[in-house]
Each structure stands twice: as C-alpha cells, then as structure tokens.
Amino acid sequence: MNRPKLPSWLPVDGYVLVLLGTVVLATLLPASGPAATVLGYVTTGAVGFLFLLYGARLSTAEAVQGLKHWRLHLTVLAATFVAFPLLGLAARALVPHVLTPELYTGLLFLCLVPSTIQSSIAFTSIARGNVAAAICAGSFSSIVGILLTPLLAALLISGGAAGFSLDSLLRIVLQLLVPFVAGQVLRRWIGGYVTRHKKGLSYFDRGSILLVVYAAFSAGMVQGIWQQVSAARLGALIAVEAVLLAVMLALTWYGAKRLGFGRADRVAIQFAGSKKSLAAGLPMATVLFGAHASLAVLPLMLFHQMQLMVCAVLARRRAGDVPPEDLPEDAPTGDVPRGGSAGGSEAPWIRPEPKAGKIAG
Numbered sequence: 253m254n255r256p257k258l259p260s261w262l263p264v265d266g267y268v269l270v271l272l273g274t275v276v277l278a279t280l281l282p283a284s285g286p287a288a289t290v291l292g293y294v295t296t297g298a299v300g301f302l303f304l305l306y307g308a309r310l311s312t313a314e315a316v317q318g319l320k321h322w323r324l325h326l327t328v329l330a331a332t333f334v335a336f337p338l339l340g341l342a343a344r345a346l347v348p349h350v351l352t353p354e355l356y357t358g359l360l361f362l363c364l365v366p367s368t369i370q371s372s373i374a375f376t377s378i379a380r381g382n383v384a385a386a387i388c389a390g391s392f393s394s395i396v397g398i399l400l401t402p403l404l405a406a407l408l409i410s411g412g413a414a415g416f417s418l419d420s421l422l423r424i425v426l427q428l429l430v431p432f433v434a435g436q437v438l439r440r441w442i443g444g445y446v447t448r449h450k451k452g453l454s455y456f457d458r459g460s461i462l463l464v465v466y467a468a469f470s471a472g473m474v475q476g477i478w479q480q481v482s483a484a485r486l487g488a489l490i491a492v493e494a495v496l497l498a499v500m501l502a503l504t505w506y507g508a509k510r511l512g513f514g515r516a517d518r519v520a521i522q523f524a525g526s527k528k529s530l531a532a533g534l535p536m537a538t539v540l541f542g543a544h545a546s547l548a549v550l551p552l553m554l555f556h557q558m559q560l561m562v563c564a565v566l567a568r569r570r571a572g573d574v575p576p577e578d579l580p581e582d583a584p585t586g587d588v589p590r591g592g593s594a595g596g597s598e599a600p601w602i603r604p605e606p607k608a609g610k611i612a613g
Contacts, residue, residue: 307435
C-alpha cells in the first residue's frame with residue numbers, strides 16, 4: 253500500500269503530523285504502571301540500535317576527505333555549537349515572564365542539538381549551492397554532536413533534569429556513544445547492507461522516534477504536562493523560535509559573506525548551520541531528561557517544522573538568484589530523494605524546480 257503524500261505545495265512535513273498524532277495518542281492513552289516500565293526498556297533498546305545505525309551510515313572516510321574545506325566546516329560547527337548555544341543562553345532573560353523554566357530548558361536543549369544531514373543536502377541542492385560541502389558539514393555536525401551535545405547539556409542546563417552526574421555520563425556513554433562507535437566499527441561489514449536496505453531501515457528509524465515521543469509524552473501526562481503549558485506560553489515559544497531561526501539564517505548568510513566565502517559555500521553554510529536535527533535530538537533528550545523529556549522535546553518538534561517551512565521558501569528564492577554562469581553542471585532536475593539518513597523525516601515533500609529561472613521568488 254502506498255504511503256499517503258501531502259500536496260507538494262503544502263509546506264508541512266507529513267512525518268511531523270504523525271509525531272503530533274503520537275502526542276495526541278499519548279495524551280488520550282498514556283502508558284502507565286507496568287506498561288510504562290516495559291515501554292522504558294523497549295525505548296532504551298530502540299535508541300541504542302538507532303545510534304548503531306547512525307554510526308553505520310556515516311562515512312568517516314568521506315568526512316575526513318572533506319577536511320580540505322576545513323574553514324567551511326568550522327564555520328558550520330561554530331554556528332551549530334557556539335552561536336546557537338549563546339543565543340539559547342541569552343534567552344534565559346525571557347524567564348519567567350515569556351517562557352516557563354521548563355520551556356526554556358527545552359529551548360536551550362534544541363540550541364545544543366547537531367545539524368541535520370538530509371534536509372541540509374536537499375535545501376542546498378535546490379538553492380544550487382555546494383552540495384558536497386553540505387554533505388560533509390552535516391556529517392561532521394552529527395559525529396561531533398554525539399559527544400558534544402550531551403556534554404554541553406550537562407554543562408549549561410542546570411537542575412536535576414539534566415544535571416551532570418556520574419549516572420548521566422554513564423547513560424550517555426552506554427546508550428548513545430557505545431552504539432554509535434560500534435556502528436562505525438561494524439560499518440565495513442554492515443555498511444553495504446544498511447545502504448541497500450536504507451528505505452526499509454528508515455521505517456525502523458521513524459518507528460523508534462515515534463516510540464520515543466510516545467514514551468516521553470506518556471510520562472508527561474502522568475506529571476500533568478498540559479497543566480504546565482498554556483496556549484499563551486505556547487504562542488510565546490513559537491514567536492521566540494521564529495526570532496531564533498531568523499537570527500541564525502541572517503548570521504550564517506551574512507557572516508559567511510564577511511568571512512569571504514563564495515555564493516555556493518554560503519548556501520551550504522546557511523542551510524547546514526541554521527537547522528537542528530529532530531531525529532538525533534529526540535533520542536538524546538530521552539537519555540538526558542528521562543521522565544522530564546516531554547517538555548524538553550516540545551520546542552525541538554516545533555522548531556523542526558518551522559525550519560522546514562521557512563527554508564523551503566528560502567531555498568527557492570536562493571535558486572532564483574543564481575547567475576546562469578554559476579549553475580553547476582549537475583544541477584538537480586528531479587525530486588530530491590525522500591527520507592532522511594537520520595530518521596527519514598527531514599524534508600520528504602521538497603521538490604526542486606527544473607530550471608533556476610522559473611523558480612517562484
């Protein structure tokens with residue numbers, strides 16, 4: 253049976269709608285008691301296997317080969333793990349008048365999450381940018397984020413939910429880092445299988461993330477999550493995230509220009525440096541926040557959909573600005589591959605236009 257597809261003109265990621273449906277399901281039928289205990293064990297195993305697959309997919313050889321463009325990669329890493337966290341820390345001034353402490357914690361956490369891979373590639377391709385650089389930059393960010401995101405969370409997020417402790421460090425190592433390293437080690441034997449069965453395994457990725465969301469919001473329901481978030485606070489969070497995205501899009505574009513990068517590289521820097529990975533962030537949140545993960549992942553889920561909608565429009569505008577002489581010989585003429593390498597939910601509905609001059613501005 254074919255999976256239903258949203259109209260190509262509708263800027264909504266269908267997978268995000270499924271995620272929201274999972275939140276509704278957890279609200280109406282939350283897991284509790286023995287069922288919640290079993291769900292916790294299943295989720296832990298699924299997250300571990302998910303990061304093993306991440307390790308098996310990411311080619312360290314390609315990432316190392318991309319070191320020749322080290323200035324670009326350092327710029328993307330600085331945007332992802334320096335500029336974003338600094339803006340997140342600055343948003344602390346919004347507590348408690350605009351954001352609740354719990355929503356602020358989630359906002360700060362999303363600022364620490366690594367960049368996406370698939371959607372960075374897709375948007376860079378649509379905008380006629382340096383696709384090879386976007387591939388390497390996304391891979392670098394994912395590899396670095398496996399270790400750096402939990403460490404930054406332990407350092408910057410205070411309180412028992414994600415405070416640094418020996419127990420939290422051990423859980424990070426066992427549930428995230430060990431499976432990822434194992435995937436890298438096993439890549440020479442299972443990498444081909446993972447590549448050949450990418451589509452089938454993407455269903456496991458998506459299912460695992462749905463399981464994580466259901467477990468997180470089930471625990472949140474037991475704690476009375478929706479009594480902690482009013483409609484006004486939710487609207488304020490969306491407004492803050494819109495400002496955050498706008499600032500990062502401007503900073504990556506004009507900052508890259510000041511650093512002397514050409515147009516194609518600036519496109520890759522903007523789309524790789526301004527986005528956050530839902531697929532990597534959700535499993536990390538379950539490890540770092542445990543039973544408090546529901547409010548921690550809500551800002552990330554909202555930001556993910558917002559970045560896809562905004563960047564879809566921006567990518568087409570960028571494509572229309574390309575001088576004819578700068579168009580790459582391999583400019584895309586068909587659909588961007590659907591599904592992401594890290595969860596398969598990055599930008600399945602995006603379609604580049606056949607010719608740059610005819611893309612709507």
